[in-house]
Structures are given as C-alpha cells and as structure tokens.
Amino acid sequence: MLILTCPYCGIHCDETELANGGEAHLKREGPGSSDDAFEAYLFDRDNPMGVHFERWRHANGCGKWFLAARDTVTMEVFGTYKAQSIEPPAEIVERIRAKRPDWEGRA
C-alpha cells in the first residue's frame, strides 16, 4: 500500500484516498510548437523502473493536486511537494541521490 503525505492538508493518505495523474513535470507544447514536440507532449511518457515523479490528487480529501517522488519498484516514497513546483525541490533530489547513487537524474 502506497502512503503519501498531502502537502496541503498534512494527512498521510492511503493510496485509496488519492487519484493518480500520471507523470509530473511535463512541459506543455502549445501553438507554434512542432508536430513532433506536440506529439511527445501528448504521448511520450517515462515508465522507469526506479525513481519516478508523479502527479497525484487528494481526491477524497482536500481535492488538491500535488507531486510525489517515489521508487516504482520498491514503492519507497522520497517526498511529496506542491503542484506549483516547476522542478523537484532540492532536498528531495538530495534525498534521492543519497539513497540511489546510480540515479541519472530526470531526463
């Protein structure tokens, strides 16, 4: 069972209280972008075995979107942070590097 802490209401939410929103930190490609970039924005998703950044919504709760860094194999959660973040906070990246020295960083 995955347990994530909602950064907005501080609750340690059971996975069943949350809704998954797919990969985090996608850059939107809008008007003026190339077809390839737009296609990648729509369809290209990372599916790593290991460190992954995801969007979650506290659906049965405060209703807010937040972001989480976790390991898809061990289910270890490195941290959660607000959806208004453009990239993962430094302390979470540090924590990941400490625990996963082989991690190559975000693509």
Add this chain to the structure above:
Amino acid sequence: MSDVQPALGGAEFDGAGARVVEMPPKGMITLRGSPDEIGAAVADATGCAVPGQREITFEGEFALGWMSPDEFLLMCPRDEVGTCLKSLGETLAGSHHLAVDVSDARAVFSIAGPGAREVLARLCPVDLASTAFGPGEIRRSRIAQVPAAFWIDANDDIKLICFRSVARYAFDVLCGAAKGEPVGVLR
C-alpha cells in the same frame, strides 16, 4: 417555503456498538478565497474562530470547518443561511471570493455510542484512535466508496457529512459497520 426533508426521512439504526441516525438537514455555506479574508468575514458574521489546518470550530449553532487551504465550510441553522450570506457578501465585497448556499448538497449523519470510532474505522482509511483523531478536528476522507467528512462534536458523537445523492449508500454501509460488536481497541 417548502418543508425541508432529509434524504432518508431521518432514518435510524441501532447497532451492537453504535447508533446511526440521519440528522435534519443543516444550513451549509461553502466559502472559498484567501483564508485570511474569508476567515475574518466569517468570524465577524458568526463568531466562529478561524480554524487552522484540518480544524473545526464551533460557536453556538454555528460550525466552521477547514476543507482545504482555500476553502471553509460554514454550517448554521437552515434559516440563518440568507442572513449569513448577506453579511458575508457585504464584508467580502471587493475581494475575490466565493460564498454559496450548498445546504441541499449534503446529508448529515450522527454515529453515537461506544463503538462509534470502530464503525468509521471499518469504512475509512483513517487512524481513528483517540490519540490520532480527537475533538476539534475535521477529516475529509471516504467511507467505503464515497467521499465524506467527519468530526467529533461536543457530546463525543461522530458527525458525518456526505453528498445527499449517496445518502442511502452511506447510511447502508454505516449500518453494516455498526452491526458488529465493538472489538474494543479504539477508545
């Protein structure tokens, strides 16, 4: 005005560990905006203290619950809704906010008795030990498959709100959970 009817006509159930009762509909107002501004306006209109994160405050017939960082739920007697909305509208005029009468949106249940915490513990992914969840706290979660919120009121009863459209389902699962004898671990 037409008579206000509870969704299930005030259904009641006596279980082994707890009694589940559908309460008469409450007046409810959803408030969104900057917590400082709407908090001050509600305090002005009702006397309720501004609740912190996951808190609920009471003042006489009024209750003010923290729903999310930018949302409060004001509960009041049904016939006070108009007065409250008017007063809030006047205080908040000019600031970006939302204050809407949602009195018809929800059903209210009371779960009372020594096994009340266990009834919820059987349905919600929430730690209901008294050390983890106590009076003055409001918790939004789910009961079985529907969203709900609950708190502990002055008589140590649990009050639970859910959407009126799922009132029958909520009542049925609450009754099912209240049927069993209390295990006695949650006090």
